[in-house]
Amino acid sequence: MSEPHGVREYLLAFADDEHLMGQQHTEWIGIAPFLEEDLAVSSIGQDELGHAALLYELVLDLEGVEATDPALDALAFGRPSDDYRCCHLVEYTTSDWAEALVRHWVYDTFEAMRWKLVAGSSLPKLASVARKALQEEAFHCRHADALLDKLLAAPEARKRILEALEVVGPLVTGLCEPVEGEAEAIRTGVAAGSTTDLLAPLQQAAEERFGAAPVNSLLDHGQNRRTTRSADFEPLLARMREVFDYDPEAIW
Amino acid sequence: MTRSWATMEDFEAFLDDGGLVEADDPMPDAYRQAVFAFIEMHANSELMGGLTERDWIPKTPGLRHKMAVLAKTQDEIGHGHLLYMVAADLGVKTRVEMLEDLFAGRSRFHNVFHYRAVTWGDQVAIAFLVDAAALISQQAVFKNCSYGPYKRILRRIIAEEGFHMRLGEDRMLRIAEGTDRQRLMFQESLNRWFWPALQLFGPDSESDDVLLRWHIKSERNEVLRDRWVQRFVPMLQSYGFTIPAPDMRWDAVRHRWDVGSIDWEPLKRTLAQGGPDSSRRIREAADNWSRTAWVRAALSDNGAAANGAGNGSTSTGGS
């Protein structure tokens, strides 16, 4: 509770990204292009939800609240929409597998860099979560790359993927946009640097991967801010809360 | 070891003696077809079960809870995968042919997955009642299964189903100990799912059932069904739920619950793809499959034959 408010904001934005990214992966189980891929996408989803749970636990730690399931779920599902700090990339709802794959690549490539920023965190628990997450992220990236290696070499698939990049690309700036608390997090050694600085390496990685950069400029974010919610968010949150809303007293 | 059987009598004597058939054995064609059809239906059911559950996965109440549920459904799809691989090695249909038959409504899957989970309570009822019914059936197949590759993957499947049973029971208990609204929700789910789950075992086995004779099944349908009834009726009653079987009675002589006469019409309808959710389930699965055809086409671009050796003659056969 003595920790500065900014660190909480910083962790919350990270947790919300992981939570919603994991949520998006859950939508693909059973309907991925082939059975082995159903299993892979489900594992990646479980990993991201797991990261979210650990990050929300850290937020509860800062608040001095025990991380029981109800406390954690109140934080993950029970906040007013305006309090969420996720980026629009993870709110974006799509049933197009090319878009889902491109997002998966962009998000996990960024995420691996983001975890490195906190791998030496002054919060020991965050540093230890980062070590676990980085191990997992290496596999997420490897999975996305293994698919893209093959798909980008096939003309029809390549066309679909580059079209998907056009849709997903404009959302990438918001991924790198820091929350207000980041300055505080850097000052207290919770994080080693700003996510803003990850934009250039992400852009470079994307150029190498796709031969095209999805990101124009950080200044281009327009409505794409962590403090505003995109149109996809409300229906998504309602879907996630449907069972909770059936009986607010219940423990499931 | 090379084996060949001059006559069906020789083959059946081998099976009766506890013999295990491998993919590259020269098994009688009728046996090959029967084993294949049985595994294909099991595979289809695992996959369609996963699709029944997927309707509710994104809505799972709780972050850690969602991870556990996702891992469970992942296992079910994984079972489908294992079974399709083993079935394909029998050389009757390729994996793609099996999936395309399923999505075209040309092949069968278990009756219960022709129903829709309309509440979260249904999701829990499936994990608890339906998975238990499936597990009872699978254990009986495993016990005495004459087809080696199937028996070996059943060991893995049954071990994973054990995790699912505990998850399902834990979620059911939370509801049983929960609020009135929760208990009402689950009672309604029980009303919807009790009979379909019971019918999963099928009508009483025929006396000349080849699946029994060839040791693909090891116990009669009615025996397995009764095992499920004797286990779940008292358990559900002890948690204060009502079994939706008005003619059910306690047989004090045999010390058993008797659920009364069973209406098999709903089961027959599902077998003809006429269940309450059959057409939506199949149509959506087919749509999703066709929307990702471009991915499979691109990944198959190396021109390699889809299934390697057709009848698994180079398969090392599991362990």
Next chain:
Amino acid sequence: MRVYEVFVKKDGRNEFRHVGALEAATDELALVLAREVYLRRAEGDRLWVVRRDHVVAAPGDFVDPNADKPHRHHDGAAVAARRMAARQSPS
């Protein structure tokens, strides 16, 4: 897609065991996917995937003659009987 056979070993325990098969477009995808299909609960910590069309398989009767080589087994019961006899007879 190609069929790959999957082998798994738990450190310090047993030989590599065949656990099943999967379909994948490349060796790299086969490895990545095998982890999800067969090792979700760390059922092993070493993994091989082998293209099925690269497996050199012996025909079914290849080993049969070696099932009948009793001289390679040195019957334990016979040796035990002789040992017993030797101990009981005065030297």
